Amino acid sequence: MTLLIAGLALWCAAHLLRRISPETRARLGGSGKAVIAGLLVLSVVLMVLGYRGAEFVPVYTPPAGSGHINNTLMLISVFLFGVGGTKGTLYPKIRHPMLWGAVIWSVAHLLVNGDRASLVLFGGIGLWALVSMALINRAGAWVRPNNGRGIKGDAMNLFGTLVLFGLIAMVHKWLGHPVFEGSYY
Known part of the structure; x- marks a missing residue:
């Protein structure tokens, strides 16, 4: 630890x-x-x-079927990470898309991991993202960016999200935490 x-x-x-x-x-x-x-x-x-x-120290038992919710939240999280880079239709509408992606990533992982180390890691990253947003918001008003690429940016982000999610799933399987197999749920 x-x-x-x-x-x-x-x-x-x-x-x-x-x-x-x-x-x-x-x-x-x-x-x-x-x-x-x-x-x-x-x-x-x-x-x-x-x-x-x-050391694995259980704190709570994740709810049955939470793996499906995790995977859906992870797709949303990865998509939000790409919003700023691809500048699609959400770009001028969401302040802090990457930090919101980190919060959703944190919640998704806490849904399927109920041990102490997971609470520290995923809860800590989620807390960091929330604190970061609060500090940025306190520093000044948000100046909305220009519209960017619009739907073309969304298409680029969706493609990148699917590719990255596939890579993330492969790495998780390689590390012994399969994303789409029954043992994960």
Whole structure:
């Protein structure tokens, strides 16, 4: 659990630095992006190693059939991650699409994982996303972006979502957590 908590703390600190201490982030200058990126990669490695090595301590039993809800929420989550990049019809309508994607990702995983390490990892990432949205909202009013690509952006995002979801499912199966098999439910 130590590695998991350290990774989660590093993830939060690296992401929130710009919001909590803009002066510190500004002092890092352009090279600060590389430093932050390196810290984020390290945080992911620590979280993965910590989660995989954590003792399984059950906290609650996930509801039967929750795997189907998880998969649906994950499709929505992955789609939201792509909204800003593909600039479809939702782009000017949803503030913080990636952070909302992280919240939905968190909820989806908490539906099917009732152990302590999952509560720390998925609950922690969800909490980080909510705190990030609150800090960004507090910093100023949202200036809605221009419409972007419209339906073409949505089509690009949908295609990318399906491909990425397929890759995510393959990685989960490779790690021993099959997304579409009965043992997952």
